[in-house]
Amino acid sequence: xxxxxxxxxxxxxxxxxxxxxxxxxxxxASLREVERLSAEIADLRETLSVLNAEWAYLNRPERLTELVxxxxxxxxxxxxxxxxxxxxxxxxxxxxxxxxVTRAWDVAGAGAGEEGQ
Amino acid sequence: MRxxxxxxxxxxxxxxxxxxxxxxxRENLRAxxxxxxxxxxxxxxxxxxxxxxxxxxxxxxxxxxxxxxxGSEAEEPRAATTTAKILAARADxxxxxxxxxxxxxxxxxxxxxxxxxxxKERAARExxxxxxxxxxxxxxxxxxxxxxxxxxxxRISPEQQQAVHDIGxxxxxxxxxxxxxxxxxxxxxxxxxxxxxxxxGVRSAEVVGQAGVExxxxxxxxxxxxxxxxxxxSLDLTVQAAVExxxxxxxxxxxxxxxxxxxxxxxxxEVVSLVSLPDxxxxxxxxxxxxxxxxxxxxxxxxxxxxxxxxxxxxxAAQALEEELVxxxxxxxxxxxxxxxxxxxxxxxDYGDEMSVEDVIVKSSNIGTARMALMIGxxxxxxxxxxxGLFETTALEMPEAGTARPLLPPRWSEIVTMxxxxxxxxxxxxxxxxxAYATVVNxxxxxxxxxxxxxxxxxxxxVISEQTSLALRQMMRQVVVRGTASFGEVPxxxxxxxxxxxxxxxxxxxxxxxxxxxxxxxxxxxxxPKYVLVVTLDEPEETSGEEPRRTAGWTAVPVGAExxxxxxxxxxxxxxxxxxxxxxxxLASN
Numbered sequence: 001x002x003x004x005x006x007x008x009x010x011x012x013x014x015x016x017x018x019x020x021x022x023x024x025x026x027x028x029a030s031l032r033e034v035e036r037l038s039a040e041i042a043d044l045r046e047t048l049s050v051l052n053a054e055w056a057y058l059n060r061p062e063r064l065t066e067l068v069x070x071x072x073x074x075x076x077x078x079x080x081x082x083x084x085x086x087x088x089x090x091x092x093x094x095x096x097x098x099x100x101v102t103r104a105w106d107v108a109g110a111g112a113g114e115e116g117q
Numbered sequence: 118m119r120x121x122x123x124x125x126x127x128x129x130x131x132x133x134x135x136x137x138x139x140x141x142x143r144e145n146l147r148a149x150x151x152x153x154x155x156x157x158x159x160x161x162x163x164x165x166x167x168x169x170x171x172x173x174x175x176x177x178x179x180x181x182x183x184x185x186x187x188g189s190e191a192e193e194p195r196a197a198t199t200t201a202k203i204l205a206a207r208a209d210x211x212x213x214x215x216x217x218x219x220x221x222x223x224x225x226x227x228x229x230x231x232x233x234x235x236x237k238e239r240a241a242r243e244x245x246x247x248x249x250x251x252x253x254x255x256x257x258x259x260x261x262x263x264x265x266x267x268x269x270x271x272r273i274s275p276e277q278q279q280a281v282h283d284i285g286x287x288x289x290x291x292x293x294x295x296x297x298x299x300x301x302x303x304x305x306x307x308x309x310x311x312x313x314x315x316x317x318g319v320r321s322a323e324v325v326g327q328a329g330v331e332x333x334x335x336x337x338x339x340x341x342x343x344x345x346x347x348x349x350x351s352l353d354l355t356v357q358a359a360v361e362x363x364x365x366x367x368x369x370x371x372x373x374x375x376x377x378x379x380x381x382x383x384x385x386x387e388v389v390s391l392v393s394l395p396d397x398x399x400x401x402x403x404x405x406x407x408x409x410x411x412x413x414x415x416x417x418x419x420x421x422x423x424x425x426x427x428x429x430x431x432x433x434a435a436q437a438l439e440e441e442l443v444x445x446x447x448x449x450x451x452x453x454x455x456x457x458x459x460x461x462x463x464x465x466x467d468y469g470d471e472m473s474v475e476d477v478i479v480k481s482s483n484i485g486t487a488r489m490a491l492m493i494g495x496x497x498x499x500x501x502x503x504x505x506g507l508f509e510t511t512a513l514e515m516p517e518a519g520t521a522r523p524l525l526p527p528r529w530s531e532i533v534t535m536x537x538x539x540x541x542x543x544x545x546x547x548x549x550x551x552x553a554y555a556t557v558v559n560x561x562x563x564x565x566x567x568x569x570x571x572x573x574x575x576x577x578x579x580v581i582s583e584q585t586s587l588a589l590r591q592m593m594r595q596v597v598v599r600g601t602a603s604f605g606e607v608p609x610x611x612x613x614x615x616x617x618x619x620x621x622x623x624x625x626x627x628x629x630x631x632x633x634x635x636x637x638x639x640x641x642x643x644x645x646p647k648y649v650l651v652v653t654l655d656e657p658e659e660t661s662g663e664e665p666r667r668t669a670g671w672t673a674v675p676v677g678a679e680x681x682x683x684x685x686x687x688x689x690x691x692x693x694x695x696x697x698x699x700x701x702x703x704l705a706s707n
Contacts, residue, residue, distance in 0.1 A: 046223060056217035056300035061358030079359070079683060082609045085691040 122146055206295055207324050208338045209347040210309065210331075212354040213389075213570050219309055219331070219399075221324075222298040225278050225291040227270040228319065231260045234288030243284045244269065247277055260288075271314065272296055292319045297331075299399045305357050307393045307416040308350070308515070308568065311402035327402060328414070330568060333514050349570050351387035356380065359683045360390040364652070367676030368394050371657035375410070377418035377547050378680060379651045383555040383640065385571045386564040388513070389648070390684070393417040417653065420517045422524055422544040425653075426617030426669075427601075428554075428638045429540030430486045431589060434478050435557050436501045437489045438585045445475040445588050449485040457532050462487050465668070478592045479600035481616065483539045490538030495529045498537065504563070504580050505553040507545050512565040521546040540617055547636070551651040554638050558593070558613075558646045561586045594643035601670045605639060605678045609692020610685050612678065613646075614639030616669035621656070632656045635669035637677040641685060642693060650684075652677040 057063075068077045122145045128138045210219040234240055237260040245253035248270065259267055272294060273281070281289055297312040310329020314322045323339070326332040334348055360378050368376040380390040397403055397413040410421060437443045452470040455462040468480050477485030490498060502508055508525065511518050524544035526533045536542040548566055555564040556577070563577030581589075593613030597605045601616045617636040620628035635654045640646040657672035658665040666672070685692075 049221060050223070052217060053220045053222055053298055053300055056220065057298075059216075060301045061304060061355065062302060065358075065362075080686040082607070082682065082686055082692040084686065 120145065120149070122149070206321075206339065206341070206344065207297065207312075208340075208344050210338075211347045211349055212352045212357075213349065213387075214353065215347075215349070216354045217300060218305060218350065218352070218354070219297060219299050219312075222296045224272050224274065224294050224296045226268065226294045226322070227273050227278075227281060228266065228268050228290055228292060229260065230266055230288045230290060231262075232265055232288070234260060234286055236286065237261055240284055240286045240289060244281070244289075247280045268317075290319075292321075294322055295324055297324050297400075301354070301358075302400070303396050303398050304354070304361065305352055305391070306396045306399045307414075307418070307517075308352060308391050309399050310515075311399040313402070328517065329515055332516050350568050351382075351389060351570050352391065352568070353389050353688070356684050356687050357390045357392070359687055360680050361392050361394075361396075363680045363683050364392050364676065365394055367652075367679065368654065368657075371654055371659055371672045371676065373654040373657040373672070375415075375417050375655035376676075377416075377421070377651075377653045378677075379418050379547055379551040379649075380680075380684060381551045381555055381564075381566060381649045381651075383559040383564065383646045383649050386552060386555060386566045387571055388551075388566055388568050389688070391418055391568075393419070416515075416517050417655065418547045418651075419511075419513060419515055420521050420546065422521055422546050423634045423636075423653070424541050424544050424619040424622070425547070425550055425636050426540040426619030426634070427481045427483075427486075428550055428615050428617035428636050429538065429543070430478055430481065431557060431593065431615050431638075432502065432505060432507075432553065433486050433489050433493070433498075433538040434474060434592065435581050435585055435589055436493050436498065437474070438588055439581045440493065440497070442492045443474045443489065445473065445592060447474050448472070449474060449477055449482075449488055451477065451482050451485045451488075453484045455484045455487060457535060460532055462535065475592050475595060478615065479595045481596075481601050486539045487535040490534050491531070493534075493538075495531060495534040498534055499529055501580075502537070502543075504578075505556055506563070506565075507543070507549055507553060511546070511548045511552060512567070513548055514568045518546075518548065521548070523549060540619060547651045547653045550636070550638055551649050554640065554651070555649045556580050558586060558590055558640045558649065590640065590643050590646060593640060597639075597643075601668070602637060602639070602674045604670060604674045605637065605681075607641070607678050607681045607685070609694075610681055610690070611642040611644055611693070612639050612681055613641070613643030614650075614674075614677070616674060618667065618669045631667070633667045635667065635673040637669050637673035639677050639681065641681055642690070647690060648685075648688065650677055650680060652680065 068075070071077075122142045123138065124141070124145075127141050131138045131141060207221055209217055209221070212218055229240075231237065238257055241253045241256035241260060244256055245251050251269070256269075269289075270277075273291075278291060281291075294314075299306075299309060299311075308329050310331040311327045312324050312331050313327050315325035316323050326335040326338065330348070330350065331338070337343060338348060360380060364376050364378045367373075376392075376394045378390065378392045379388060381388050393416045395413040403413065410417070415421065434443075438445070443449070448471050450470065451464070451468055451472050453463055453467060462483050464480075464482050464484055468476075468482055472480065472482060472485055474485070474489070476482075477489070493501075499508075507523055510520075510522050523546070526537075526542050533542055552564050552566045555566075556562065557580070560583050561579055561581035563580050565577065590613055593615055594611060595613075596602050596615055597612050602612075602614050605612050605614055615638050617634075617638070619634050619636075620630070621632040621634055623629050633656065635657050637650075637652045639650045639652075641648060641650070652673045654669075654673050654676065658667055659671045
């Protein structure tokens with residue numbers, strides 16, 4: 001009876017030791033993974049801030065003004081003026097859509113139909 | 118096999134010989150004891166050996182561990198890892214719509230450790246080639262001198278870093294550097310201020326705000342807990358750019374030495390645009406004292422205190438109306454010149470012997486205003502100016518604002534009451550003027566200027582009544598429609614305002630005849646004011662006529678009108694067909 005007790009405790013201790021050992025190593029691995037990820041996040045954040053800075057730099061009003069001047073022929077952009085505001089009732093209704101003419105001889109006169117063929 | 122103690126054969130033999138057989142027994146017993154002793158000793162020795170081995174192993178283990186601990190880098194045992202590292206040590210500054218005004222950029226600094234350098238002469242030569250501002254001989258002298266460490270460049274670009282790397286000298290090293298970047302260059306330079314490196318180490322350097330909001334909010338910007346949360350200013354990037362452009366053009370056209378413009382929300386006091394020219398690039402902030410008003414660092418809108426001239430007449434009219442001493446149609450005696458002791462008060466032109474209060478403002482009559490001030494009296498005038506915030510520094514969040522204390526005469530005599538009523542003998546910054554105008558036109562509630570976005574606008578203390586405010590707005594509209602600011606008309610925006618032209622004080626005493634500060638303080642739209650714009654030109658001269666014109670109506674007003682024309686659509690104000698003129702007259706009479 002006593003021997004059985006000793007053997008069970010020994011096995012239990014061994015089992016727990018192995019489990020603790022594995023857990024320890026898994027924790028360490030997770031920590032390393034977290035560290036790697038946070039380093040990656042930091043890297044990405046840095047990239048993001050660089051890109052943001054670059055975006056702001058490329059969109060600085062000074063440069064945009066120059067680009068507008070350079071491309072005036074093509075784009076014809078002007079500073080926003082008071083007369084650029086419109087009201088909704090100044091917008092005309094769109095032209096009514098007619099059914100598309102797919103077969104010319106259906107709608108054209110007899111002569112036109114022959115021509116179409 | 119146990120040997121018997123009394124072996125029969127030997128006993129019998131001994132008995133036969135007549136010997137005592139007990140000796141045999143004792144002899145055998147002794148032998149047995151000896152054998153037993155030897156066995157026990159061997160066993161004990163074995164155990165000792167095992168124990169010794171155990172102890173040896175134990176001590177060896179402890180010794181090795183100690184050696185390892187002593188030899189390795191100290192590291193705390195940890196159960197958890199830290200969360201995301203703080204990268205941007207200093208928070209960004211953004212405009213009211215979240216566009217970046219200041220951000221951080223990682224660059225590298227270059228330093229040298231001469232003891233580790235291999236070919237000092239070549240390194241010096243190559244460095245001088247990469248950085249044209251460095252001198253090869255000086256570098257060589259530094260490298261061969263006693264120094265063990267020296268900075269070569271505070272900030273270098275990636276291309277330069279690669280070029281230095283290609284020199285391949287192990288004594289040339291790079292340290293990472295957080296650099297403050299203002300991507301918009303000169304835009305809002307005075308508001309942002311600038312930053313410099315504080316304490317410097319090889320691995321990092323602290324970035325310290327030098328002026329403007331960078332200095333004012335230095336602690337908040339550097340707080341690591343708030344690094345991810347940008348500082349949101351009330352400025353609008355596009356409006357600021359447009360105002361800067363127009364003002365720069367206007368300053369050139371009017372041959373002015375300096376100029377400033379402030380665009381402020383009348384309800385909240387948020388400064389949407391703040392420009393002072395000449396300006397500078399905060400990325401390369403020039404050195405020198407900002408105290409000198411010729412320096413580009415000097416903020417004319419906030420730091421400069423000037424006699425702002427006739428723009429103050431609005432305050433006198435406001436008080437006279439508020440205290441019910443006059444109504445807009447009360448007739449004032451404007452016969453000039455008005456004498457007080459040895460002083461004579463004149464108008465720019467003779468406007469006749471009497472005018473209504475409205476016309477006093479519209480034509481900008483000094484005499485009429487001085488008479489109103491006499492009706493009010495010096496003490497009450499001071500109290501009113503104080504309530505408008507014209508006696509104290511403004512609450513604007515800039516270190517420069519704290520230094521701009523209005524200049525007041527030491528004694529508030531009767532002549533001071535008269536001159537102060539039309540803005541002479543009392544100096545204030547354009548920011549004071551903008552805040553006071555916002556206060557009188559928004560319905561009479563005190564406005565504190567701010568550079569931060571206000572989410573809530575708690576109505577300030579009441580300074581004048583709603584009715585007085587309305588009457589003033591109508592007067593200001595009339596100034597533009599038929600008065601001194603007729604160039605200020607912008608179709609659709611119902612601009613109202615008041616001009617002010619003040620002679621500049623001569624440092625030698627007295628006033629210059631040919632140097633003025635021209636100011637245009639305007640509101641738009643006048644029937645329902647949304648914004649206040651204050652434009653100030655320093656020593657303008659309009660030279661299209663036969664003789665140079667310096668009055669604000671010819672200089673500051675057209676510039677102000679152009680700013681409104683450009684900025685108002687950007688602020689999202691559509692032009693309106695004006696109806697205020699007719700409605701106003703009926704409401705104003707009280």
